[in-house]
Amino acid sequence: MSGQIDIKKSLNKAYRKQRVTREEIELLRTELVRMLDEVNPKETEEYHKGLLKDFLKKTAYAPYFMNTKDKTDLVIHNGKTSKSSAGVIIEVKRPNNKTEMTTTDDLNKKGMQQLLLYFLRERIKEKNFEIRHLIVTNLYEWFIFDAHEFEKIVERAKLRKYFKDFEQRRLSSDKTELFYKEIASPAIEKAKSKITFTHFDISDYEKYLRKQTKTGDKKLIELQKILSPTHLLKLPFANDSNTLNKDFYSELLHIIGLEEYREGGKKLIGRKKQGNRDDDSFIEAAITQITSLDKLSRIQEVERFGDNTEEQLYNLALELALTWINRILFLKLLESQIVAYHESNDYAFLNTDKVKEYDDLNTLFFEVLAIEKKDRRKAIKEKFPNVPYLNSSLFEPTELEKDTIFISNLPDDTHLPLYKKTVVESDKEKMNTLEYLFKFLDAYDFASECKEDIADESKTLINASVLGLIYEKINGYKDGSFFTPGFITMYMCRETIRRAVVQKFKEQTDFNSDDFGDLVNFTANTYKKAELKKYNGTINSLKICDPAVGSGHFLVSALNEIIAIKAELGILTDESLKPLKDYLIDVENDELMILDSNGDFFKYNPKNSESQRAQKALFGEKRTIIENCLFGVDINPNSVKICRLRLWIELLKNAYYKEDGELETLPNIDINIKCGNSLISRYPIDSDLGDALVGSTWDIGTYRLAVMNYRNAKNKKQKREAEKQIQKIKDDFHVGITANDPIRKKREKIAKEFNDLTSQGRLFGQDEFKRDKKVVKRIEQLTKDISEVDAEIEELQSGVIYRNAFEWRFEFPEVLNEKTGDFNGFDIVIGNPPYGLFNKKQNQKIALLVKSEAIKIIKREFPVASSGVINACRIFYNLGLNLSSKGGYQSMIIPFGILTDTTSANLRKHIFDHHSFLTIDAFPERDNTKRRVFEEVKMSTAIILTCKDRVSENFNLGVSYDRKIEKKNRFDLKYDDVIKISPSLCTIPIATPYEYNVLAKIYSKKNLIKLGSISKCLTGEADMTFAKNAMTQNKKDAILIKGVQIDRFEIKYEPSAISQGEIEYLNVELFQQGYKGKKIQDAYKRRIILQGLTGVNEKFRLKATIIEPPAFLANSCNYLTDRKAMPFSVILGLINSKVLNFVFRCKSTSSNVNGYEVDELPIPKNIDDATQKNIERLVDKILAVKMKDPQADTSELESKIDKLVYKLYDLTSAEIDIVEGKY
Structure with a gap:
């Protein structure tokens, strides 16, 4: 079919790269042979089910609960108990049951058919979203289905209805045979052409199982992986780019x-607490040396590193470390790669044999x-004969090292205690720090990127992706990012780059479509070198x-995607413009995967000409x-260094070996990654560079050439x-822009008027001049204005706030117009920018501490994004829009509140009015950590x-309730659709298509x-912080009523009834001494809380x-007072209605129940008296019942209220099912 x-295609390519151990292969061989011998x-079927269960338990599934479940033959759970969700559903057949x-x-x-029934029971009845795979097997033949394939079958509403009718015995028979037939x-018949599955027969592997050979063992690797919990339960694996390797990271x-420690709900990274510090760790050893050598005094503007000596020493030592x-x-990565290229450990150099101190x-x-090798000292050549010259600024002394210490300043007689969960095998409690570091690194596998083989010892894989996550984590040490x-x-x-590539081809070629698939067809048969060169140039x-680049994760992903795009378009070539045709190149698991024509991973072999061609081409690309x-x-x-x-x-x-046998040197790519405050600039991006270019010996072409050099x-x-040369050009630009700076132009204008007026005094005499009071007053004002403008100019030139200012206007000549010097902008701005409120406590901690002067500048430069308390x-996002080129794209992952809260309303309207929303992928807050994005x-x-x-009126919305991108249940919205449900705030809802339709209907109701x-x-x-006394x-x-005490139609007064905190009271006299607000009067009114x-x-x-009054409310509560416009019980009934x-659920994105969100709730203006009385009667009855017995x-009674409210909004039974989550 x-x-x-086959197995290779079904396995995650990144998981394929992970080596299996000899122990794992031998265990598989032993237990599989034992099972086959007992077939x-x-x-009976039960007998063979027992064999299969024993095999799975003994090989890899001992940590997971496994048993029958209802009528299901065998279920592997996602956890160790039966209470955990079902992960794998298995239907077992006798080997001779052909029917x-x-x-x-x-x-x-x-x-x-049986699998489908079991799947429906799990998905619909049990609400289980954690089914990973389904299997039919007779112990020899295996059919393995990803659970997503069954979703294709059950997405039909008709099938779901029939299933519910069958389960509730509403059909003509409740026999399972009826359901199956x-x-x-x-x-299944309708969907089977769309269903993908993995099929294999153990018989094909039996000869490899019963007789060990090198070739046979390699065949068993795929069998071991396809049957592993990593694959069947979709567990994270060692080189998974979505999962942090916590063992490596912690040690x-x-x-x-x-x-790592937790503070105010965030995980932060910092210096070990006093008493836990180890003198011979890198940081503590560096602090000791910086102090003893009095290096702190050599640092210019040392306050950059902290407010006091301790902070300064720590931050200096951290940057050095x-x-x-x-x-x-x-x-370590270089060493592993060289060893792999030459298949010899003689090329290893990062060990205590060669590096003793x-x-x-x-x-x-x-x-x-x-x-370069030729310029090295003789002793160096002998000691490190195989270590290449890299030509990278990574191996040049940093300015900080020059001002403070080098690693050679650290003492060699060190004894660092081993980490409590160390991977290093040693009887010692302490070890020399350098020896410890090397042994720690050797305990991991840095070398098996392209090896699908068997490791004699078990080592966890650490590749570039895994290191990248660790860099990102360490990089966010200050703010818990x-x-x-x-x-x-x-x-x-x-999503973003493919759109931009299509746009580039439309601009630079005769391609005319918005579809990437059409572009693939457009370039499919390209063979002329001129066209291949042109198309590559276009991309x-x-x-x-990325304006908040951090560790550079997005740029690495972008690099991989661009190469994959070129490969898909058939235009990826070597330096002679010969295409790399015999390779499958794509991105999976956020890694660039390169397979040869046999489906095996590409492995560089310097002695093979085709391998050399491909490696060199990839390096060049x-x-x-x-x-x-x-x-x-x-x-x-530190982020900049890590990104580079x-x-x-x-x-x-x-990296490839050149003809002279040396490894190709690395280019100086560090110039593209710069350090500075993206949000603060002296010069706007529309500043005039014209005069600077006219009066300079440089132009943009010269600038670009200098960067290329x-x-x-x-x-x-x-x-x-x-x-x-680059610095000289930038200095000239500074001078040129400054001459045309609006602030300086303003000063010139003021100064001219001042000079004109004061010169009149010299011309007509001072006495007569002084008698003109208007002139004198004007001169006084101009003097004051000049003073203020001079202060502003001085602040621009040398102010502390501009110390780290980043000048987008000219730092990247690649985005400047070559003739005029105008800022063209970036085709794509992308990233995960800092989150957090400026100077506001979040979880008992100031999220982002920002100087008031900086906030003033930011508000001036980004007015549409500065409403209320500013979120970074x-x-x-506003900056990204400014930096984008005409027709450019921006993609950022940020808190969803930007699309719903009041402080972001101006930014939303600005985007709707002047730009275009294209797609939104929402990830609602989840309690289950495994279902969260972060x-x-x-x-x-x-x-x-x-x-x-403004390219589109529509934008596409998808909501994902799991750790994945939702591809189904997406729908298009227009600005008008948003306005219908939120005319004043332009709130964009979190909703499925079905939910949005109901939402739209509710808001379309008149009155x-x-x-x-x-x-x-x-x-x-009562603010519980200020009212604590x-x-x-x-x-x-x-x-004193707290939020935790409030439930639907009841207040919890017993300590045992609340989930956290305690029941407390308020000394009103003491409270009133500190609180003078008008809201205190509401404590004596009847309120809905x-x-x-x-x-x-x-x-x-x-x-x-x-x-009922009197009652005081903590600030964890909200309330409404009785204004008599509608019976209070009716309002309560509406608020608590489904x-x-x-x-509220569709329009709220955080756990806060904000007052403005409650204010926006739509209620009918005119409710007939009968309905009002019915709701009032039911609410009062519920309140009375709850008062007696909570x-x-x-x-x-609540259901009766809901029915009345449904009628108020004219909802159909199908719409009610959607409201109640039954669809």
């Missing part, structure tokens, strides 16, 4: 001298890797920028793309000369893709009013009841 794929065609066993020619056999069989932190560790990790490491950095999973960066780059003209297309900026110098390192690592992967410099001298992500962060996020131009027009929703009057345990004081914080995943987001909960079941 066309849907059949008996005469025995019921699925075949490659006919999937639609009873075995498959009349329901399952037709459904590396220990060696550096860092630890990260510089050293970056170099060492890079060298820190002096040797310093020598390796600066006298080996930074110096988190790494972006590979599936996110891969998806964002794919190479892309300019991609990566170099061209990095140099021409990828740009980044970050305020953190990651790009060098990507080049290193395809820097990249191609082969030694330090050439590099320094290029650096000087809004400013970065595992450690519980927040709603969204990927937002926009275009600088609706906002709840806030009846009574504004306010926050409780007035809070008591004295029951004689006034009751609401819980102020409810989980996004909770069934009911709105939880409200009525409280309809308004549905509306545990009483009032669901029947």
Whole structure:
């Protein structure tokens, strides 16, 4: 059948790269042979089910609960108990049961039909979204289906209805045979042409199982992997770009001298606490040396590193330690690669045989890797004969090293305690730090990127992707930022870059379509060298920028995607423009995967001419793309270093040996990644460069040439000369722009008027001049104006706030118009910018501390994104729009609040009015960490893709409730659709197509009013931080109601009834001494009170009841006062109804129940008296029942209220099912 794929294709390519151990293969061989020997065609299905269970348990599934479940033959759970969800569903058949066993020619056999029934029971009845695979097997033949394939079958509403009718015995028979023949069989028949499955027969492997050979063992690798929990349960694996290797990460932190800790809900990284510090860790050893050598006094503007000596020492030591560790990790990858190329450990150099002390490491950095082989000292040549010259600034002394210490300054007689969970095998409790570091690195496998073979010892794979996540994690040490999973960066780059490539081809060729598939057809048969060169040039003209580049993850993903695009278009060529045709190149798991014509991973062999051609071509492509297309900026110098390192690592992967036997040197790509504050610039991007170009000996072409000379410099001298020329050009631009600066023009105008007036005094005499009071007053004002403008100019020139300013106007000549110098902008702006509120506490900690002067500048430069308390992500999104070229694209993953909250309303309207939303991928907040995009962060996020131009009225919305991109249940929205449901705020809902249709219908109803027009929703009057001194345990004081005490139609007064905190009271007299606000009067009024914080995943987001006065509310509550416009009980009934909960859930994106969101709820203006009285009667009855017995079941009464409310909004039964989540 066309849907059949072999094992290699079904396995994740990144997982294929992971080596299996000899122990794993031998265990598979032993247990599989044992199972096959016990197979008996005469025995029952139960007998063979037992054999299979034993085999699975003994090989790899001991940690997982495995048993029958209801009528299902065998279920492998996702956890160790039966309470965990079902992960793999298995239907077992006897080997000679040909009638019921699925075949490659006919999937639609009873075995498959049974699987469908079991799947429906799990998905629909159990609400299990964690089914990974389904299997039909007779122990020899195996049919393995990804659960997504069954989703293709059950997506039909008709099948779901039949299944529900069958389960509820509403059909003519409740026999399963009816379901199999009349329901399952037709459904499978319709879908089977679309179903993909893996099929294999153990008989084909039996000879390899029973007789060990090298070839046979290699065949068993795929069998071991296809049957492993990693594949069948979709577990994260060692080289998974979505999962942090916590063991490697934690021990590396220990060696550096860092630890991870939690503060205010965030995981931060910092210096170990006093008492836990190890004198011989990198950081502590560096601090000791910096102090003893009095190096702090040599640092200019040392306050950059902290407010006091301790902070300064730590931050200096941290930057040095990260510089050293970056170099060492890079060298470990280099060493592993060279050893693999030559298949000999003689090429290893990063060990205590060659590097015995820190002096040797310093020598390796600066006298080996930074110096050409021919220029090395004789002793160096003998000691490191196989270490190449790299020509990378990574191995040049940094300015900080020059001002402070080198790694050679660290003492060699060190004894670092081993990490409590160390991977190093040793009886010692302590070890020399350098020896410890090398043994730690040797405990991992850096070398098996392209090896599908068997390892004699078990080593966890550490590749560039895994290191990248670790870099990202360490990189966010200050603010608790988190790494972006590979599936996110891969998806964002794919969606955005492909659009931009299509746009480039439309602009530069005669291609005329918006579809990438059409572009593939357009270039498919390209064979002329001129066309191949032109098409490559078209793609190479892309300019991609990450303005908060961090560790460079997005740029690496972009690099991989561009190469994959060229391969898909058939235009990926070597330097002679000969296409690389015999390779399958794509991106999977956020890695560039290169397979040869046999489906095996490409492995570089310098002695093979075709291998040499491909390796050289890939290196050249990566170099061209990095140099021409990828740009980044970050305020953190450590981030900049790490980003550069990651790009060098990507080049290193395809480093090749030249004809002289030397490894190709690395270009100076560091110039594309710059350090600075992206949000602060002296000069706007539309500043006039015209005069600067006219009055200068330089032009944009010269500037670009100087940058190219820097990249191609082969030694330090050439590099320094290029650096000087670049700096001279930028200095001239500074002078030229300054001459046309609007502030200076303003000063000239003021000064001219001042001079004109004062010269009149000299002309007509001072006495007469002084008698003109208007003139004198004007001169005084002009004097004051000149003083203020001079202060502004001085601040621009030398102010502290501009110390790290980044001048987008001219830092990247690649995005400047070559003739006019105008800022053309980037084709793509992409990234995951900083989140957090400026100078506002979040989780008891200031999220982002920003100077008031900086905020003033930011508000001036980004007015549409500066409403209310400023969130950094809004400013970065606005910046991205400014930096985008005409027709350019921007894609960022940011908190979803930017699409819903009031402070972002102006930015939303700005985008709708002047740009275009294209796609939105929403990820609502999840309680389950495994279903979150950012595992450690519980927040709603969204990927937002926009275009600088007004190109589309529609945008596409998808909502993902899992750690994946939702490809189904997407729909298009227009600006008008948004306005219908949110005319004032332009709130974009989190909804499926079905939910949006119901939402639109609700809002289309005439005579609706906002709840806030009846009574504004306010926050409780008692701020629990400021009112702490007035809070008591004295029951004689006034009751203080907290949000946790409020539920639907009830208040919890018993300590045992609340999930957290305690019941407290308020000393009103003491409280009133500190609180003078008007809201205190509301404590003596009857109020509807609401819980102020409810989980996004909770069934009911709105939880409200009525409280009688007097009662004081904590600021974790919201409330409405009785304005008599509608009966209070009716309002309460509406708020607690399923309809308004549905509306609120679709439009709210965080766990906060914000007052403005409650105010926006749509309620009918005119409710007939009968309905009002019925709702009022039911609400009052529920309140009375709950007052007597809080545990009483009032669901029947609540259901009656819901029915009345459904009628108010004219909802059909199908729409009610959607509101209630039954669709």
